[in-house]
Amino acid sequence: MTAIDRGMPRPPSPSSHSAEEDRPSTTSRSRPFSGTGRYYSQGLGTFRVPMTLYGHNRARVVESMIEGGSTTANIISGGGGGGGGGGGDSYDTDHEPVFRQESYFHYLFGASRYSDCYGAITIPDGRSTLFVPRWGVDVATVCGPCPDLEDVRGELGVDEVLGVDDLGRFVEGEMSRMIAEAEEDEDEGRGGDDGDREEKRGGGGTNSRPKLYVLRGLNTDSGNYASPAHFEGIEKYDDMRDDETLFKCMAECRVTKSPAEIDLMRYTNWMSSMAHVEVMKACRPGMMEYQLESLFQHHTYTHGGCRHMSYTCICACGPNANILHYGHAGRPNSGRELASGDMALLDMGAEYHCYASDITCSYPVCGTFTDDQRAIYECVLAAQACVIGRLRPGISWVDMHRAAEGEILRGLIRCGVLHVPDGVSHDDDGGDDDAIIGEMIEADLGAVFMPHGLGHLIGIDTHDVGGYASGTPSRSDRPGLRKLRTARVLETGVVITVEPGCYFIDPLLDAALSDERQRRFIDVDRLNDFRGFGGVRLEDNVWITADGCENLTQCPRAVEEVLDVMKGGVWPREFPCRVS
Amino acid sequence: MTAIDRGMPRPPSPSSHSAEEDRPSTTSRSRPFSGTGRYYSQGLGTFRVPMTLYGHNRARVVESMIEGGSTTANIISGGGGGGGGGGGDSYDTDHEPVFRQESYFHYLFGASRYSDCYGAITIPDGRSTLFVPRWGVDVATVCGPCPDLEDVRGELGVDEVLGVDDLGRFVEGEMSRMIAEAEEDEDEGRGGDDGDREEKRGGGGTNSRPKLYVLRGLNTDSGNYASPAHFEGIEKYDDMRDDETLFKCMAECRVTKSPAEIDLMRYTNWMSSMAHVEVMKACRPGMMEYQLESLFQHHTYTHGGCRHMSYTCICACGPNANILHYGHAGRPNSGRELASGDMALLDMGAEYHCYASDITCSYPVCGTFTDDQRAIYECVLAAQACVIGRLRPGISWVDMHRAAEGEILRGLIRCGVLHVPDGVSHDDDGGDDDAIIGEMIEADLGAVFMPHGLGHLIGIDTHDVGGYASGTPSRSDRPGLRKLRTARVLETGVVITVEPGCYFIDPLLDAALSDERQRRFIDVDRLNDFRGFGGVRLEDNVWITADGCENLTQCPRAVEEVLDVMKGGVWPREFPCRVS
Known part of the structure; x- marks a missing residue:
């Protein structure tokens, strides 16, 4: 990569909000x-x-x-x-x-x-x-x-x-x-x-x-x-x-963000998305995790003018991907030389003029998914798509967290890690069953595999303010839900991260196996195939609009998109022009 | 630059100190x-x-x-x-x-x-x-x-x-x-x-x-x-x-550093020197200052594993080079798109395992010196060479500061900014005159053009501890000298930066012109040619040995070396192999 590359695609031009809209009511x-x-x-x-x-x-x-x-x-x-x-x-x-x-x-x-x-x-x-x-x-x-x-x-x-x-x-x-x-x-x-x-x-x-x-x-x-x-x-x-x-x-x-704030966050998201793409193309076995951090930082700074990261980069490969705060003091992205069977979980976002982005990509470092990697990836992708498809004003964030858990549990059933206990009726058409998923969630099984919240408000702070402001729903004490940084009902103008994940964290798996409420859903042998797998997280930044939402993040997400980019394919596939 | 380049020259292997030497006396x-x-x-x-x-x-x-x-x-x-x-x-x-x-x-x-x-x-x-x-x-x-x-x-x-x-x-x-x-x-x-x-x-x-x-x-x-x-x-x-x-x-x-500490500092210096060379090759008009910072950081991290800079990078081009703390809060390396007539002053050093390096290079961004740029560069280079040539145990750091001032004043005489006042006898053989230089120093003229100290102890901290420890010479209150971070007599094992500089800082120039002690040495018209010039600083990290010193820094310094590297020449010219 050259130090200046004026030929790269530029971010979408500021959206079509008129100057009139930019003006606050007085x-x-x-x-x-x-x-x-x-x-x-x-x-x-x-x-x-x-x-x-x-x-x-x-x-x-x-x-x-x-x-x-x-x-x-x-x-x-x-x-x-x-x-x-x-x-x-x-x-x-x-x-x-x-x-x-x-x-x-x-x-x-x-x-x-x-x-x-x-x-x-x-x-x-x-x-x-x-x-x-x-x-x-x-x-x-x-x-x-x-x-x-x-x-x-x-x-x-x-x-x-x-x-x-x-x-x-x-x-x-x-x-x-x-x-x-x-x-x-x-x-x-x-x-x-x-x-x-x-x-x-x-x-x-x-x-x-x-x-x-x-x-x-x-x-x-x-x-x-x-x-x-x-x-x-x-x-x-x-x-x-x-x-x-x-x-x-x-x-x-x-x-709630103004149109001008959204334009700025669209930029930080664009720049960080393109840096993720750059890293995706460069990533290969034999590199150290921190080299991915270095390239991301360099790309967003030299091409985007972003001197600060929104937060410390998490570049967790292989088993390290199940350490949610990887990258910090004790685990400074230096723990692993990438091996060909590793999944990389890269949570990195740059800020510009103090406005944050917060994006996570996960992919196999060698450019090919194993069946198990693909299964986990697709269940997280399904959870993200399900949530983003439903986001609009009036939606409860707690409900979205539960919806994401549901999709992940469905995926884990599909790949055999979870099953319907004997004696429980189950829809055999190869499918899931809302009642079973409901039982699993009731048993706090979602939090075993996704022990963090679905996402958080984002703006000038990565974990933006107002999550539990007075007058908004208070924090739950249930596993999983208690990790949510907000329990709000969403309204127009909110920007929130949608970051479902699925991890195989030994102490949590062991605790689940010793809890009969949870153990009865688990196929222990199949689960053991995933010990040391690490985890998968996909994170986008989404703006709630009057009638739905806009995804500000523009990373390859579908399996074929990811594999294509890793082989050198262009991204974005279409130039993201916005007509104003 | 690729993310991994295993083919680049490696740093000198650890020096030939025997295990015996590594062992402290007990x-x-x-x-x-x-x-x-x-x-x-x-x-x-x-x-x-x-x-x-x-x-x-x-x-x-x-x-x-x-x-x-x-x-x-x-x-x-x-x-x-x-x-x-x-x-x-x-x-x-x-x-x-x-x-x-x-x-x-x-x-x-x-x-x-x-x-x-x-x-x-x-x-x-x-x-x-x-x-x-x-x-x-x-x-x-x-x-x-x-x-x-x-x-x-x-x-x-x-x-x-x-x-x-x-x-x-x-x-x-x-x-x-x-x-x-x-x-x-x-x-x-x-x-x-x-x-x-x-x-x-x-x-x-x-x-x-x-x-x-x-x-x-x-x-x-x-x-x-x-x-x-x-x-x-x-x-x-x-x-x-x-x-x-x-x-x-x-x-x-x-x-005073042990041989093992020196080996580590030799590495941080090597890695930072090579990153300076990388920046030197990439630097050209049209870039922003912060892109040089970004490249330096990326190089030292991805090739050297250096997650931290020793201090905030100073990437000051054109007139900004006279702002000694450029790069910080109010001047975040974003003030200037490099112009073809600019000198760049780049003060950047990475640390590894908490041991610092602190290196400054200065060069014309277009790869060619003007006569004036070359004159100032060479007087700073002469000051640095003069000091490094004299460093050994028993030398007073204050004397070195004065020696560096003397070389810079000589250079300023040569290029006409300073002159011998009427009525003062002067050696006309195109040369300098120790008595005149002495008078200039006595008039605090050195501190007008080099308003900082010649250098500082360096180790785990960039400005390392012990500068004014009890039992060592105390801080002077004279201009220039009072900025020294130590007034020690050097001893074996000390690592110190040698960083003479020459700047044209308007408030200091104006103060000098209104001070008759100083004004009489100044050719005002010629001085005005240098308003807006910025400044030049050259900084190496030098280890005091039993019989002299070793320069740990390995940057191109001679004018022809700098120009050659900027044209794409290899550096170092000889592989720095150390036979153990």
Whole structure:
């Protein structure tokens, strides 16, 4: 592969959403988002992210806060530090990880390359102010010229850019103004119809008091808390400060994606899909697992401008494919030289301008499936197809998880690993039987072979926020279901991964064999054929549309597609042109 | 480039140090390091790191602690967490950076892929015990089987491997044993010649009391502190605990490298040098800076098994080359599409098994130097050659910095940027003049064009520890010199980067023009030719040997070598075979 290949197919052009659709609806007290029509791009043919995307995000948050009863307030959000990743330097050294912006801050400001920033948004007018560090000659020598505030304003399309040293004064000015206006309103109110006025403000009298919203809340995937922004003197506003509302509101806004966000995620998916294809073509016995990771990273960076992976690549071959978190600390994709009988399970996705993709391909490293490999592959493929075929607004994700389990169990019956116990009536037409599948699921047998959730929300975070937001179904405690990162009923605009898998994990198989509820369905001899098999997972990123869904991922999936690409066949088979 | 290229030249084979040399000297109370002859390797043709390297490191530390007066003690060291890099998850999310072991812990145990571990070493016998996490079925499902303790012991060559849950009990047992032995000794001592016995123990009576050494100390590069290991119940040993001695001792041990460490650093340098050559061949106008980073990373990972860079790549082209910390947050190697008149300054180095390399190449992206580019390149090359030619034990690093400044100033005189002020006598034979150079240096003119230090210690950390350890020369406050990360007098075994540079940084040039001490040497018109030039830096990693030094880096450096490689010439010109 050459370092530049301008001849490769480009991603689909941005879809046909009109500018009208990109514009959020506005209430009478909020105003359209600002934005200068500027774009972020990594140059060459990489995707041009319109900064209006983030103006739209801000407007959505302001609108949602107003709908929630906020009247006059400042939102203060703090970005990530220069140390990168939020964790600062490595241990005690001066080694800084590569900077990646904090996700909530990025959602609001799209300031992917500005560290140590703060941002403020006023309610109800939605005015946005970014505060960037200012430095002297000493820092300028090593970090380059201090950003020019007006340039940053133009680049990001915010209303105003100031230095971080202005933040305290800015908040003081804004809060004073709001307090004065509130008091004026109150004075006027005493002469008029108080009840009517209070009602307009969204309820109780306290709501008319200006507030200072900062971001704090629990990430239900990590168990970590988002840290609220802090600046010198913030304690002056303790009685006006609200640490909770903003997090809930923003998490909910982030769950459903705008058309502009979808265009960006279509790009990250395209670029990662094409990198998977590149790896699929290069993969062969004798390579080390990490060489597949290296090629994927190189392809998405050099052709797609993606400096960050969405998560650590999982390149698990042969038996390693049953280690779900392979690739991490103890198993750094270096455990195996690929053997000709191995299945590869490659879970890799790049991000661009902080928006993620998360894609898994599985295939035989030698380019030919054995019968058993094909059987397992096809049952996972059937599970994925079944779910994607049913996805639309109103569908419960828990039901989809069960549907996927059902398809996998059917496949395992077909290949003889599972069977109908003696004495249970069974449809003999070579087929499955809903009642039997229901019994197997009731016995938690699905979770033996697919011990993870069917998929998760994805956006700026790979495991995106809002999975178990208040007001949504809570986490089940059943095996399998309890691993789901959301139990939501899907709605238009959600992007979710569909990643069924089938694995043969010894401790889980052994536990199943010692559990009579499960053992009676298992053909032990046949199961033993699959010890050491590893596993198969297929993962696509799917956008829920008004009347169904769109699969953003474009990898070869059908058996013949995979084999054809591994032999050098072109992909995609048709150029994915979108007419706008 | 193909993903696997088995035909490429391999690094020099390990040098001719005999096994005898690898063995540390031992005192009567310490014992030879343990080790099973196992190796760490990333497979294929990647370097095999002998685990005896770390046994040797442990023995050095124990020996050094004994020389410092320790008699009976336990050293407890804590490794890095699974969150990677010491910083844990990114912000509030569950995104974990790729794990990299903590450096001090790695120095002692070489446990590069074991997170959340502890280690203990007993003094004086040097017995090593590693404590690894144990997990249940739930974790085993996602992380793979729990490590088998005996396997880990064999792999790493430590004396014993236990679970982390055993750490408290282990320390309790060891400390009790040591206390009992000390009391026994004391009792016996009362009957004999106390003074003599105390003297043998290294001085004051308190030294015979068992101690618990943990690691805490200031990293003089980052200003951060190493955090001491902690376990439940450690407060029981507060009166025996020593937080300071171990850090000082280990930092000093890490400064001089063993032959086995040098072999490993020779490999990281070889692999990074060859990746620089690959980038040099691929580099051409029209590429983006980050594509050079991507290619370097891919090459070192796929051919060398290097998952981590030693630091964030700096790929600075054209004017960006004068931003010393280019590549970081605000300047993520995406600022420029390479233009044909650009110089590229590429500072990139990979690490292997946590040992770093740190290499900078500079060259014209179109493969031809302009006269001015060549002039600046050659003055930096002269500075590097001058320093490397003089390096040997006993040389002061501060003197080397001044020597490099002198060569750069001479070069700037030759190309007309600097001149001899009117009224100052000057050797007209087209040459330089030591007195004039001395005056320029006295006026801090060197730091205008090379505002960073000449180089730094390198090892497990890129900016390795011990730069300003107590007992070594302290940091100067003079411009230029104050940026040095060490002011040591060099000794055998030190590895240090030699990285002179010459830059045209506007704020520094402007400051110089407004400082009469400096301005009088500057030809303002000629200087202005170089505004926007960027800069040149050449960086090699050099090992101080008993009678001189060995350059571990193997990049094309002479002008004709660089141009030849850019035209496709082979490199290295001779296969770097070492006869053992």
